[in-house]
Amino acid sequence: MRLRSLTAAVYIRMLLLLIAFGSAAGGIAYVMARSDIDRASDSSLRVSANMLYALMQEELSESADTHFPKDLLSAEDRLAFRTGEQKRMFAVFRNGTDIVHSENAPPDAIIPRNPGLHTFGQDRWRSYGMDVPHYGLLIIVGERRADINRSLISLIHEIVFPVNLLVLVSAFLLWNMLRSGLADMRRLNRQLGCRSFQDLDPLDPSHWSRELGGLIGTLNTLFARVRSGIEHEQAFTDAAAHQLRTPLAAIRMYTELLVRTTDLSSVQTIPLLKSIDQARSLTDSMLLLARLDAGSASRTQFDVAELIGGILARQALLAAQSGIAFSFDSDEPTILTSDSALLETALSALIENAMIHAASGKIVEVRLYAIGQDSSQFLRIDISDRGPGIPEASRADVFRRFYQLGNTPGIGSGLGLAIVARAIDRIDGTIELSGRTDGPGLKVSIRIPRDCF
Numbered sequence: 001m002r003l004r005s006l007t008a009a010v011y012i013r014m015l016l017l018l019i020a021f022g023s024a025a026g027g028i029a030y031v032m033a034r035s036d037i038d039r040a041s042d043s044s045l046r047v048s049a050n051m052l053y054a055l056m057q058e059e060l061s062e063s064a065d066t067h068f069p070k071d072l073l074s075a076e077d078r079l080a081f082r083t084g085e086q087k088r089m090f091a092v093f094r095n096g097t098d099i100v101h102s103e104n105a106p107p108d109a110i111i112p113r114n115p116g117l118h119t120f121g122q123d124r125w126r127s128y129g130m131d132v133p134h135y136g137l138l139i140i141v142g143e144r145r146a147d148i149n150r151s152l153i154s155l156i157h158e159i160v161f162p163v164n165l166l167v168l169v170s171a172f173l174l175w176n177m178l179r180s181g182l183a184d185m186r187r188l189n190r191q192l193g194c195r196s197f198q199d200l201d202p203l204d205p206s207h208w209s210r211e212l213g214g215l216i217g218t219l220n221t222l223f224a225r226v227r228s229g230i231e232h233e234q235a236f237t238d239a240a241a242h243q244l245r246t247p248l249a250a251i252r253m254y255t256e257l258l259v260r261t262t263d264l265s266s267v268q269t270i271p272l273l274k275s276i277d278q279a280r281s282l283t284d285s286m287l288l289l290a291r292l293d294a295g296s297a298s299r300t301q302f303d304v305a306e307l308i309g310g311i312l313a314r315q316a317l318l319a320a321q322s323g324i325a326f327s328f329d330s331d332e333p334t335i336l337t338s339d340s341a342l343l344e345t346a347l348s349a350l351i352e353n354a355m356i357h358a359a360s361g362k363i364v365e366v367r368l369y370a371i372g373q374d375s376s377q378f379l380r381i382d383i384s385d386r387g388p389g390i391p392e393a394s395r396a397d398v399f400r401r402f403y404q405l406g407n408t409p410g411i412g413s414g415l416g417l418a419i420v421a422r423a424i425d426r427i428d429g430t431i432e433l434s435g436r437t438d439g440p441g442l443k444v445s446i447r448i449p450r451d452c453f
Helices: 006-055 057-061 075-084 145-181 183-194 210-261 266-294 304-321 340-357 416-426
Strands: 089-094 097-101 116-120 125-132 137-144 300-303 325-330 335-338 363-371 378-384 430-435 442-449
Touching: 006 057, 006 075, 006 089, 006 125, 006 137, 006 145, 125 145, 137 145, 183 210, 300 304, 304 325, 304 340, 304 363, 304 378, 335 340, 340 363, 340 378, 340 416, 340 442, 416 430
Parallel strands: 325 363
Antiparallel strands: 089 097, 089 137, 116 125, 125 137, 300 335, 363 378, 378 442, 430 442
16 A cells, blocks of 8 residues: 655645635636726726717817707717727717717617616627717717627736746745655654664654654653563563573483482483473573663674684584584674674574584684775675575574474574574674575675674
């Protein structure tokens, strides 16, 4: 399932809100603009009627009651009116009779004969009638509603591009503002992602914005609960391991005493002693795992080659008794800043494991060298044996607790490699299992950053 982005979710909601407000504002602006254009058009019709009356003044001034001019507008007057108002019509009535009108005037029958503003006809004419009682005239000036709407559409077209550009710029700025505003969320996500499961220290609320105060408080409460649960579990495991060691030691002592004081043969007691030793080994491993989980890694500078040499020296006698030889190859430099105790725990377990699985007369090979840029970023330790190896399909499983290969029943407690993986993880290292390229056997490769913390 694809995870949702909080930034995208908030952005979409705010963008929809912006579009809704923009649409509402656009609708209001349209209504107001239409109302203003209608008022301006009506006012312009009044001006046009007065202008037409002014053009007729010369002819009207020469008229008499008995002799009214037939042509109130000369060709020059008509041209002057058309030049100013090309799309408007006019009609002049005297005592209800049409005496002059423009070429684009609608039929007389549909033209309102009353003063004031009117809307009429299928073409939706808008007209203004100006009454001139002194001459018995009614001057009508009109304009189609479609021509008025064209002015509105033209105005809308002029502002559409700037408005669209404004919306795009606003959307871009909104996205950047949201990303900037949610920077603390991304920083919190990165910080939590970099934490190991042992790092349960509370977050400092003063380092975060007030809006995250509730979340920080909840996380700190969760950290405290998880820490308490882990501590209880570790305390129980530690106590159980300690409590088991004493009765197991007593059972072994009584078994050995029983062998000395009775006629029991070694054949009868060896399986019992072996079972006791396996139980002690399991108890010690559980105790070690509990301590690895509970303890914190230290930071010291030490020589890894010297550390490996000490481990091999301690195992030399047992290796000689088993007919196994050690080979150790080291490149300079071998200084590491890490936890020497954790690394020693892991290497000791791996070398012991290689000795167990290596055949008699074989060599356990250990190689130490630097890798990375300028050969100074990582140290790599390879431990190889000539044993049966581990099938590729099982290499990821052997690091699980109590997992044992099907071809090695009864060997160990199933915790050895789990302890190794846990110790290497505590020093930010990685471990990898692979087969040998020159024959049967297993190669364990450990890579550790020189400055782990």
